[in-house]
Amino acid sequence: MRKALQNPDNCAVVRTMGYIGGKWKPIVLIRIFTGVKVRFGKLTVQMPDISRKILAQQLKELEEDGLIIRHSYMEKPPRVEYELSELGKTLIPVLKAMNDWGEQMENPGACPTWNPVI
């Protein structure tokens, strides 16, 4: 669905959904934004409910879409770090708005998304 939604003929909101729609993308972006030297394994620990396969897939799509940058260091065992791209950073206001709405909705404070987690 992602690629279909990104179709330039679609309305703006629909296109946006093409980039951040999906169960995990918004939270993955926030984790990458609020973290430092964010590694794959760190993300799996922070978000135990997302499977490794899905996480890898979402990261790949986010990279394809130019929202995050993947730094791969040629070491053994491997080390990979993710960070938001400049384009990805422009999404912050959107993610913040979504976060704020969800917070005032109910259960404020469950999983404090916006506060950095080590």
Next chain:
Amino acid sequence: MRKALQNPDNCAVVRTMGYIGGKWKPIVLIRIFTGVKVRFGKLTVQMPDISRKILAQQLKELEEDGLIIRHSYMEKPPRVEYELSELGKTLIPVLKAMNDWGEQMENPGACPTWNPVI
């Protein structure tokens, strides 16, 4: 998935996705917000790509979630009008942020979502 995402134990952004996630919900909400006396048929005309079945289903979910109000007049042929609830109106900043991001992304002006369409 919608109900699962709305689980209060989830992070705020994830919960928000439970309400506005889905291919058509954001645009349906905007259409209802920017329109007057918005009727089912009017929506199908404004959004020819969404099938009647899916539209009806999304409207029902939005109503269940308390984001829109359904006014059904007992006439024949039937007349139904939709409007945003107070809660639904609190989503406007989120939808606006999504719309703005999508606009600056590409093809600005395709399907001018935010401007009222008759």
Next chain:
DNA sequence: ATTAGTGGTAACATAAAGGAAACTAATGAG
């Protein structure tokens, strides 16, 4: 020789979302 550590991938399976086409009820118009 075995194990731990890292960032994945492959094969397979299920769940959720989305959609096409036909159908309904009640009434007023012609």
Next chain:
DNA sequence: CTCATTAGTTTCCTTTATGTTACCACTAAT
């Protein structure tokens, strides 16, 4: 009597999305 109108619903089917489990490559440490 027949047709148009409105806001859906029903049935059946296809496409996406998400998830589980097992496995790989390479090195250093035990």
